[in-house]
Amino acid sequence: MWQGVPMPGTKAPSAAERVLRVLVFSASLQTDSLNTKLAQLAARHASRLGAAVDLASMREFDTPSFDPDSGGIPAGALELNRRLTASDAFVISSPEYNASMPGLLKNAIDWTSRVRPQPFHERHGLLLSASPSMAGGRGGLWALRIPLEHLGARIFPDMFSLAMAHKAFSGDGLADAGLQQRFELNLRAFLELAEAAKNYPCMKKAWVEFLGEPPGMPADRVEEA
Numbered sequence: 742m743w744q745g746v747p748m749p750g751t752k753a754p755s756a757a758e759r760v761l762r763v764l765v766f767s768a769s770l771q772t773d774s775l776n777t778k779l780a781q782l783a784a785r786h787a788s789r790l791g792a793a794v795d796l797a798s799m800r801e802f803d804t805p806s807f808d809p810d811s812g813g814i815p816a817g818a819l820e821l822n823r824r825l826t827a828s829d830a831f832v833i834s835s836p837e838y839n840a841s842m843p844g845l846l847k848n849a850i851d852w853t854s855r856v857r858p859q860p861f862h863e864r865h866g867l868l869l870s871a872s873p874s875m876a877g878g879r880g881g882l883w884a885l886r887i888p889l890e891h892l893g894a895r896i897f898p899d900m901f902s903l904a905m906a907h908k909a910f911s912g913d914g915l916a917d918a919g920l921q922q923r924f925e926l927n928l929r930a931f932l933e934l935a936e937a938a939k940n941y942p943c944m945k946k947a948w949v950e951f952l953g954e955p956p957g958m959p960a961d962r963v964e965e966a
């Protein structure tokens with residue numbers, strides 16, 4: 742919770758303005774999706790921790806194959822842009838397809854990256870996955886990090902992958918109490934960092950990346966305090 746003094750020349754944010762707004766969605770269109778279950782679990786827990794959660798469906802962000810000649814940005818990408826822009830942070834629970842992210846998610850990211858201002862830039866993101874496999878879809882999340890970090894999103898270092906997910910849910914949580922606790926800690930750590938970055942701008946100094954370009958290039962992503 743914000744307890745600081747306002748920056749010179751600014752007024753203190755109201756209690757409502759200080760609340761962290763989080764977009765949560767699963768990147769699966771499947772009706773009985775394991776990732777949708779995990780996204781719902783994340784949404785419920787984030788709400789309990791005090792965040793204002795916008796739980797979305799991938800169906801709202803679905804896009805036709807990227808085609809720069811199609812005459813404009815499709816409705817799904819405009820909607821993803823609108824919902825990201827209205828949020829301080831996002832949580833994606835993504836299936837792993839063939840050791841990578843689903844094509845529909847990459848396609849939606851590509852379309853949305855054409856909107857200006859580009860909405861992933863400087864937004865905090867947490868990546869989750871669920872799979873029946875023993876690795877829980879982890880490989881897909883490493884692939885997903887790449888375009889999101891390229892676009893300037895602040896992807897939380899710790900990711901959560903739910904292995905054997907078809908057997909992992911029980912009631913409105915995870916059957917394994919230790920796993921449930923790890924999930925809650927991971928989510929909480931992410932929300933605390935995103936909340937600090939929102940309400941304590943000096944925290945932004947922590948996000949310094951060196952991508953190898955000479956300073957001053959358009960791709961330079963070192964943040965100013």
Ligand code: FNR
Nearest residue numbers: 769771774775776777836837838839840872874878
């Ligand atoms: C998969 N699945 C899968 N799982 C995995 O752990 N690693 C993988 O590389 C793949 N590859 C893969 C490719 C394709 C085309 C499909 C359809 C599926 C299995 C996948 O994790 C499983 O179907 C999940 O249940 C999908 O997530 P949702 O839709 O349940 O959220």
